[in-house]
Amino acid sequence: MAETFNFRLITPTGVLFDGAVEQVTAAGPLGEFGVLPMHTNFITSIAPGVITLKLGEGNFNEFLLAGGLAEVKDGAMTALAVEAEAPGAVNSAAAAEQAMAAEQRMATMSMFDPEYEEAAHSLALARARAQIEQLRRAPH
Amino acid sequence: MATLKAIRRRIASVKSTQQTTRAMKLVAASRLRRAQEALFNARPYHEALTRVSDSLLASAPEALGAPEGAALAQWLVLVTSDRGLCGGYNANLIRLAEETMAKAQSEGLTPKLFVIGRKGAEHFKRAKMPLDGERINNLPRLATVGLARDVAARMLHEFRTGAVCEAGVIYSSFRSALSQRPIFEKLLPIKPPESAAGAADYLIEPSAAELIPAVLRSYVEAAIFHALLEGEASEHGARMTAMDSATNNAVDMIARLTLEMNRARQAQITKELMDIVGGAEALRG
Numbered sequence: 001m002a003e004t005f006n007f008r009l010i011t012p013t014g015v016l017f018d019g020a021v022e023q024v025t026a027a028g029p030l031g032e033f034g035v036l037p038m039h040t041n042f043i044t045s046i047a048p049g050v051i052t053l054k055l056g057e058g059n060f061n062e063f064l065l066a067g068g069l070a071e072v073k074d075g076a077m078t079a080l081a082v083e084a085e086a087p088g089a090v091n092s093a094a095a096a097e098q099a100m101a102a103e104q105r106m107a108t109m110s111m112f113d114p115e116y117e118e119a120a121h122s123l124a125l126a127r128a129r130a131q132i133e134q135l136r137r138a139p140h
Numbered sequence: 141m142a143t144l145k146a147i148r149r150r151i152a153s154v155k156s157t158q159q160t161t162r163a164m165k166l167v168a169a170s171r172l173r174r175a176q177e178a179l180f181n182a183r184p185y186h187e188a189l190t191r192v193s194d195s196l197l198a199s200a201p202e203a204l205g206a207p208e209g210a211a212l213a214q215w216l217v218l219v220t221s222d223r224g225l226c227g228g229y230n231a232n233l234i235r236l237a238e239e240t241m242a243k244a245q246s247e248g249l250t251p252k253l254f255v256i257g258r259k260g261a262e263h264f265k266r267a268k269m270p271l272d273g274e275r276i277n278n279l280p281r282l283a284t285v286g287l288a289r290d291v292a293a294r295m296l297h298e299f300r301t302g303a304v305c306e307a308g309v310i311y312s313s314f315r316s317a318l319s320q321r322p323i324f325e326k327l328l329p330i331k332p333p334e335s336a337a338g339a340a341d342y343l344i345e346p347s348a349a350e351l352i353p354a355v356l357r358s359y360v361e362a363a364i365f366h367a368l369l370e371g372e373a374s375e376h377g378a379r380m381t382a383m384d385s386a387t388n389n390a391v392d393m394i395a396r397l398t399l400e401m402n403r404a405r406q407a408q409i410t411k412e413l414m415d416i417v418g419g420a421e422a423l424r425g
Contacts, residue, residue: 008184008190010185011285012181012186012361013178013182014182014184015351027346029346029351030345030349040343041341041342042342042343042344043192043195043342043343043344043351044344045195045351045354068356069189069192069358071191080185080188080189080192080358082285082361082362097403120378
């Protein structure tokens with residue numbers, strides 16, 4: 001059996017996952033990154049998107065994060081997200097619609113609009129929602 | 141002395157009030173339990189976030205201050221409830237808000253107030269004080285991540301654009317169902333943590349300075365969410381206590397009125413007997 005490390009996914013409403021995993025893959029500010037056992041102490045941010053946990057024996061677990069922070073300390077990883085959803089809860093048709101709506105909103109906005117950041121955030125989130133459906137159809 | 145009928149009517153009315161207050165107390169108790177659970181669930185997030193942000197903020201303290209030339213103003217978020225009947229809960233919060241604003245003014249800062257909750261918003265509207273914004277009707281739940289995110293975004297926007305140089309939140313800190321205390325917590329600018337230890341132990345990607353906006357955002361969101369959670373628990377605790385003493389008062393009042401009613405009834409019986417005896421005496425005459 002492959003080596004594992006402890007991973008926790010924490011949101012303000014509770015701990016969504018706490019257990020041993022073989023690998024964690026998430027979207028960072030510089031692109032996708034993976035964490036394996038014995039990773040060095042590490043802090044980065046997580047972009048809105050899917051975080052994939054490799055549980056061993058070919059099992060995977062995915063969560064949709066609305067962005068957050070990731071920390072690896074002493075071999076254990078913690079992901080902090082303000083909001084997270086299990087992929088089962090995602091409706092892809094609604095997600096595609098949300099993505100369209102968010103894109104249209106973005107198109108009419110300037111970079112200096114106070115709501116620009118918020119709109120960019122919801123666009124990234126909606127895209128991630130639409131994307132998770134494809135992930136589920138084409139397993140790893 | 142009030143007539144027998146009036147006293148009976150009075151007792152019936154107190155009884156129905158008592159039923160209402162007792163039901164409200166039970167509802168508040170179950171909501172309080174839920175709010176306390178939410179408060180408990182939020183703790184791991186708060187702890188982990190504090191650890192991460194402390195190590196990050198310590199490594200780039202220069203990115204934390206207000207932008208240069210920021211207006212001398214203070215942005216305050218006041219967390220009150222939408223519903224009343226919770227004792228002095230809202231009055232205490234509003235008093236602290238007014239004191240905090242007066243203090244800011246004496247320090248040369250213009251206070252700007254953002255109110256959450258109908259009770260607070262209505263108070264300041266009556267006082268004809270312009271609000272910088274309000275969020276009322278946060279029902280059925282006050283402490284939602286969505287509300288915290290919206291308010292945090294507003295606060296960070298005000299701070300980053302230099303519209304204010306300070307920001308804070310006033311909420312009621314929940315100690316127990318019997319004790320809630322309004323407190324003022326300054327959120328921005330963040331004080332750099334005292335112990336800079338740990339910052340160097342991390343590989344930070346892309347860089348601390350670039351991560352700070354994300355951390356700041358998470359930090360403010362978490363702090364406001366925490367304030368909402370504490371406020372929600374305090375509100376239900378205060379209402380539970382208020383409704384409990386209202387129920388007890390009703391019990392006392394019913395006991396007093398029942399005694400009065402019995403006296404009135406006895407007085408009436410005695411009077412009727414006297415009349416009969418008097419009539420009989422007169423006939424015998």
